[in-house]
Amino acid sequence: MSITTDSLPVAPRLAPALSVGWLGWVRANLFSSWLNSLVTIALAYFIVKYAIGFVDWAFVNAIWSVPNDAAGRPDTSSCRDNKGLGACWAVINEKHRFMLFGTYPYEQHWRPAVVCVLFVGLYIVSAMRRFWRMELALIWAAVLTVIAVLMWGGVLGMPYVPQERWGGLPITLILATFGLAFAFPLAILVALGRRSKLPAIKALCVLYVELIRGVPLISLLFMASVMFPLFLPEGMNIDKLLRAQIAIILFAGAYLAEVVRGGLQALSKGQYEAAEALGLSYWQKTGLIILPQALRLVIPPLVNTFIGFFKDTSLVLIIGIFDLLTAGKTAIIEPMWQGFAVEVYVTIGLIYFVFCFAMSQYSAKLESELNHGRRR
Amino acid sequence: MSAAETLHSSVQTNAPPAISLAGVNKWFGALHVLRDINLDIALGERVVVCGPSGSGKSTMIRCINRLEEHQQGKIVVDGIELSDDLKSLDAIRREVGMVFQSFNLFPHLTILENCTLAPIWVRKMPKKEAEALAMEYLERVRIPEQALKYPGQLSGGQQQRVAIARALCMKPKIMLFDEPTSALDPEMIKEVLDTMVMLAETGMTMICVTHEMGFARQVADRVVFMDRGEIVETGEPTALFENPQTERLQLFLSQILRGH
Amino acid sequence: MSDTAIDPRYGTKPPKRPLRLSWGDERVRGIVYQILVVGIVGSIAYWLFSNTMHNLEVRRIATGWGFLEREAGLPIAEFLIPYDPTDTYLRALQVGVLNTLKVAVIGIVLATILGTILGVLKLSKNWLVSRVVGAYIEIVRDLPLLLQLLFWYALLQGLPGPRQAIHPATGVFLSNRGLKLPFFEWEGPHNWALLLMLIGAVGTYFYRRAARAKQMADGQPRAIWPAATVMMLVVPLGAWYAMGAPFTPDIPALRGFNFQGGLTVSPEFFALLLGLTLYTAGFIAEIVRAGILSVSQGQWEAAEALGLPRGRVMNLVVLPQALRVIIPPMTSQFLNITKNSSLAVAIGYQDIVSIANTTLNQTGQAIEGIAIIMVVYLTISLSISLFMNWYNSKIALVER
Numbered sequence A: 001m002s003i004t005t006d007s008l009p010v011a012p013r014l015a016p017a018l019s020v021g022w023l024g025w026v027r028a029n030l031f032s033s034w035l036n037s038l039v040t041i042a043l044a045y046f047i048v049k050y051a052i053g054f055v056d057w058a059f060v061n062a063i064w065s066v067p068n069d070a071a072g073r074p075d076t077s078s079c080r081d082n083k084g085l086g087a088c089w090a091v092i093n094e095k096h097r098f099m100l101f102g103t104y105p106y107e108q109h110w111r112p113a114v115v116c117v118l119f120v121g122l123y124i125v126s127a128m129r130r131f132w133r134m135e136l137a138l139i140w141a142a143v144l145t146v147i148a149v150l151m152w153g154g155v156l157g158m159p160y161v162p163q164e165r166w167g168g169l170p171i172t173l174i175l176a177t178f179g180l181a182f183a184f185p186l187a188i189l190v191a192l193g194r195r196s197k198l199p200a201i202k203a204l205c206v207l208y209v210e211l212i213r214g215v216p217l218i219s220l221l222f223m224a225s226v227m228f229p230l231f232l233p234e235g236m237n238i239d240k241l242l243r244a245q246i247a248i249i250l251f252a253g254a255y256l257a258e259v260v261r262g263g264l265q266a267l268s269k270g271q272y273e274a275a276e277a278l279g280l281s282y283w284q285k286t287g288l289i290i291l292p293q294a295l296r297l298v299i300p301p302l303v304n305t306f307i308g309f310f311k312d313t314s315l316v317l318i319i320g321i322f323d324l325l326t327a328g329k330t331a332i333i334e335p336m337w338q339g340f341a342v343e344v345y346v347t348i349g350l351i352y353f354v355f356c357f358a359m360s361q362y363s364a365k366l367e368s369e370l371n372h373g374r375r376r
Numbered sequence B: 001m002s003a004a005e006t007l008h009s010s011v012q013t014n015a016p017p018a019i020s021l022a023g024v025n026k027w028f029g030a031l032h033v034l035r036d037i038n039l040d041i042a043l044g045e046r047v048v049v050c051g052p053s054g055s056g057k058s059t060m061i062r063c064i065n066r067l068e069e070h071q072q073g074k075i076v077v078d079g080i081e082l083s084d085d086l087k088s089l090d091a092i093r094r095e096v097g098m099v100f101q102s103f104n105l106f107p108h109l110t111i112l113e114n115c116t117l118a119p120i121w122v123r124k125m126p127k128k129e130a131e132a133l134a135m136e137y138l139e140r141v142r143i144p145e146q147a148l149k150y151p152g153q154l155s156g157g158q159q160q161r162v163a164i165a166r167a168l169c170m171k172p173k174i175m176l177f178d179e180p181t182s183a184l185d186p187e188m189i190k191e192v193l194d195t196m197v198m199l200a201e202t203g204m205t206m207i208c209v210t211h212e213m214g215f216a217r218q219v220a221d222r223v224v225f226m227d228r229g230e231i232v233e234t235g236e237p238t239a240l241f242e243n244p245q246t247e248r249l250q251l252f253l254s255q256i257l258r259g260h
Numbered sequence C: 001m002s003d004t005a006i007d008p009r010y011g012t013k014p015p016k017r018p019l020r021l022s023w024g025d026e027r028v029r030g031i032v033y034q035i036l037v038v039g040i041v042g043s044i045a046y047w048l049f050s051n052t053m054h055n056l057e058v059r060r061i062a063t064g065w066g067f068l069e070r071e072a073g074l075p076i077a078e079f080l081i082p083y084d085p086t087d088t089y090l091r092a093l094q095v096g097v098l099n100t101l102k103v104a105v106i107g108i109v110l111a112t113i114l115g116t117i118l119g120v121l122k123l124s125k126n127w128l129v130s131r132v133v134g135a136y137i138e139i140v141r142d143l144p145l146l147l148q149l150l151f152w153y154a155l156l157q158g159l160p161g162p163r164q165a166i167h168p169a170t171g172v173f174l175s176n177r178g179l180k181l182p183f184f185e186w187e188g189p190h191n192w193a194l195l196l197m198l199i200g201a202v203g204t205y206f207y208r209r210a211a212r213a214k215q216m217a218d219g220q221p222r223a224i225w226p227a228a229t230v231m232m233l234v235v236p237l238g239a240w241y242a243m244g245a246p247f248t249p250d251i252p253a254l255r256g257f258n259f260q261g262g263l264t265v266s267p268e269f270f271a272l273l274l275g276l277t278l279y280t281a282g283f284i285a286e287i288v289r290a291g292i293l294s295v296s297q298g299q300w301e302a303a304e305a306l307g308l309p310r311g312r313v314m315n316l317v318v319l320p321q322a323l324r325v326i327i328p329p330m331t332s333q334f335l336n337i338t339k340n341s342s343l344a345v346a347i348g349y350q351d352i353v354s355i356a357n358t359t360l361n362q363t364g365q366a367i368e369g370i371a372i373i374m375v376v377y378l379t380i381s382l383s384i385s386l387f388m389n390w391y392n393s394k395i396a397l398v399e400r
């Protein structure tokens, strides 16, 4: 059998011009049809127009600081004249310490500042897969203790600062993070309870989850602020922040429980059966086989739920707790600063956005990684 | 062999081709996936297309019913040239049935509804008539008893036979198969191949992308070997498999045989 | 059917194992655990309850619902049913519930429309469009709703007064008093026309069903729109015309320091609706996008290969599948809008939470006030959940 040398293969040719390369991309993604071109041009026009308008307002025409008047108070008349044309960042310049740390003693501001850094560090460490071990719980316990010590003080030469003086960003971070730290174990128990074969336990868990999820967070916060004092024996009192924290924990517990339950359900039946076949007891089976897998599965939705709480802590404004948003709103109560709410809300929004955006990008990345790992 | 011989006699060589591709080129971005494809297929002819993965087999047959658009050259199907004209597109989709590797049954519809959907909405057939037609084809692929179940309740082989029945319900003149058995477990491959052989016996014009050599030998009038976007060899199955003319085909055949 | 018919051999129940009174028996353990847990939870509940009772006694607060019959003396700016501060608390609370439902229902409709459009646009092949929509979704989802509400409210309050109102078209005024829109005087015949239109909508639904049935019989598809136009547009307009075609335009105009006439959207309602809609639309857009993506490319291709035109592919193949994925998370978004409307209290729109809160402060009936809020929301949540469970079980895919 003789084999002819291969007929020369048809050499690959360049695709018709305009369909590849930089031009091809532009054509395919921006100008693929008449309608598309029109939309692209119109949209680009509006983007440029509003971007210029925004830059003008936020930078070109903005006023960054204002002089003091005879009485030594800031004179905001220049800002008022500039209203609608440019932003008055002077309000931020003047009030940023108050917005960030509320009425915490001024010369002690380094303490809440360190607390914020510790929180961010805690988030970053928790985000690294290397630390996804039981020891992470210890790290959390340690950091949260240090945070409590820093905030209260009274030891190591730090003057005592009562809780009523706390405010601003640390409150937001405390409510969200302590909320998660305490709600998470609760959520695991409730999720396990909801899948339990014991009817009374299951019923209790279902009741708790459905009740909490059926009502708005506001109603729980109201409950915390007006009803909790009635619940406790006479003479015993807990402060407002703690009451709100309890409401947030109860609230978060119900939502997290549903997320965890999703993970428990996603595990294949084979895992449960294999664990049982090994002769493990219920708690061994759950602690050694089921939870480690289920919790890993639900980390992306957990992060998304956490973003939700992080935003929801702002609701404590309604019961008068001094979180970041309340501090911002309070900063502009003085008559001279009234009317500059937009600047303050934009700034506060930026802070929230940095936290939430980072977390949502992280969760999206993690999700695609986990999916990838599972597919392979 | 006798079955194959009777089958082969149905080819009408002097009629105009059912499908004709002339100088067809296609690119995905900068990737040249079809290179100067020339292929005429006569009415009643059965062609098996084989070649390594990524060689452009799927792309070629998907160009025939315009699931993909070609960028150069001319494709004529049943006397209609493929163009941007939507009318010609409708006409061609009616004449050409397609079976996919992953079945693509509609999971929210019963088997019967899967089969009657197009006859009712495209052929404007009364429901009763469409159902009678569907049952006829479901019997032909030997699963009439599953008619009221949902795709999720059927095995892979059964699903693929339903997919064949669904395509046949449009009474197409040409059937395209894109690796219909490669998503199936070995014990299910035979039931689908048997269905396809039976279809071949009715004189249907067929293009099958498949690596089932036994099927090719039994049914195909012609085998087309593709590699890197071009047609490298074509020929009668026995001749092609036993006496490959190019190194590329030799290599491919040795890989296939080793695989089995 | 066949599996419900019981074979007599299998009709009997399995023999019951007698309880072994030992710790080794799983059922004994189960019972002990349950008694323990219920006991602990029960005693905590009892402790809280007895504390509460004691505290109420000490503070001389009488529990009970008697206050509902008392005069509220509570001014409410917006109401759907007639209300006056001399009315009872009960009436005030009813007004509050209706205000909650009003903003929730309108918000749900608007957020669904906007969210669906955005979700589809996010999938656009136009890079710029999908990027812009993506940025919108990300921003809106990453900022607290309360902040957004306060922002919109501050923006609306920062608008010029009525005299310098923004005036983009005749009869449309946007000022710090809210949005004014032109309307017309609502008279008897308008009610009739509206009623006929609703009847026409129901009629169209049945007409469509009948047309579909006929098509199934003879294969010929029938156009629905002529009949729909007649039933929903021509007939109501004709009736209105026959009744004398009353139409007195009611265009807002500046009189002195404020506007007279027209339709008013208060700044509070406007800010709340705007905030809820824009925020929730961001979430709905993601749900819609995921729903459409969940239908594999193969489904489109198979349907197109059968010769179905694109519109039919969408209607008959893609949408029915996408909806299964979309509906459950969409429901929880609807519930979220309803629950989030309670943030109204922060910007002074008088919904049920705001009115119950005022009631609670005026009467001191804390427990009752909070119970009312919770019962209202639980009722809404439960009704939506029940409906959704029914709907989900109806459309669930049959799997092996």
Ligand SMILES: Nc1ncnc2c1ncn2[C@@H]1O[C@H](COP(=O)(O)OP(=O)(O)O)[C@@H](O)[C@H]1O
Residues within 6 Å of the ligand: B028, B031, B033, B051, B052, B053, B054, B055, B056, B057, B058, B059, B060
């Ligand atoms: N939609 C697409 N976009 C970009 N490249 C594609 C697409 N479909 C196929 N290709 C590429 O085109 C080549 C031919 O693919 P295909 O026709 O599916 O090969 P075969 O069916 O022979 O395995 C492959 O390299 C594949 O990666």
Ligand SMILES: [Mg+2]
Residues within 6 Å of the ligand: B057, B058, B059, B178, B179
């Ligand atoms: Mg292929």
